[in-house]
Amino acid sequence: MAPDWDLVSKLVFPIITAIVVAAIGKRMENRxxxxxxxxxxAGFTLPPAQGPLLTTAGAEPKSQNDALTPPTGAPGAxxxxxxxxxxxxxxxxxxxxxxxxxxxxxxxxxxxxxxxxxxxxxxxxxxxxxxxxxxxxxxxxxxxxxxxxxxxxxxxxxxxxxxxxxxxxxxxxPQPPRWIVAGLVSVFYIGVLAITYAAVTSVQWIFAVTHSMGLAK
The missing domain is CATH 2.60.40.290 (Immunoglobulin-like)
Structure with missing residues (x-):
């Protein structure tokens, strides 16, 4: 009894595709x-360094606070x-x-x-x-x-x-929960399998139509 290649292709191709995609994904992630x-x-302008003012000979500061106050307009670092x-x-x-x-x-x-x-x-x-x-x-x-x-x-x-x-x-x-990530990965692989199955089915349909047209001639 000859094998049903149509059934074999429908079963084998999605499995092979899933294995290849999983292997590639694992290799890319495992590094x-x-x-x-x-x-x-940011940038900061520091206040001027505090210190006593220089006074001329014989001049006394008016108060202790004056001696600790920097000159007006002194630049900060x-x-x-x-x-x-x-x-x-x-x-x-x-x-x-x-x-x-x-x-x-x-x-x-x-x-x-x-x-x-x-x-x-x-x-x-x-x-x-x-x-x-x-x-x-x-x-x-x-x-x-x-x-x-x-x-x-x-x-x-x-x-x-x-x-x-x-x-x-x-x-x-922020990273989503692990169950959401697992769900998205599952949807991705299901989509890959669905696309592969649709591609195989389309090729088989085209082959069947072409073969039927050849027999009709």
Missing amino acids: PKLVTYMAHA QVHVHSIIVRNTGKKTAFNVRLGHNVQIAHYVIEPRIQHESKTTEAGGWEIIVPALVPNEQIMVSYLYFPPLTWHQINAYTKSDEGIARYLNVFPT
């Missing part, structure tokens, strides 16, 4: 995924600050995470406090190197510096041994 984005940037977030959203650990900079910043802090090192590069830049970021781990690096330097002149790149980080222009949105 580190670094993302980075700007947390905030300006400082700039900004922070960036680096997060591993993948399923594997990212090793040797490098934060590249165009210039070296003397005052910076990493939160939470983790082991890291900083060094200058051969090209004249400066790097902060974090040994590893496990899945879903994130760090915030905050910088303090002075004009005329601004935030867009500092950071150059973020990468790890596994690849370059993706820069986000907006803040990440």
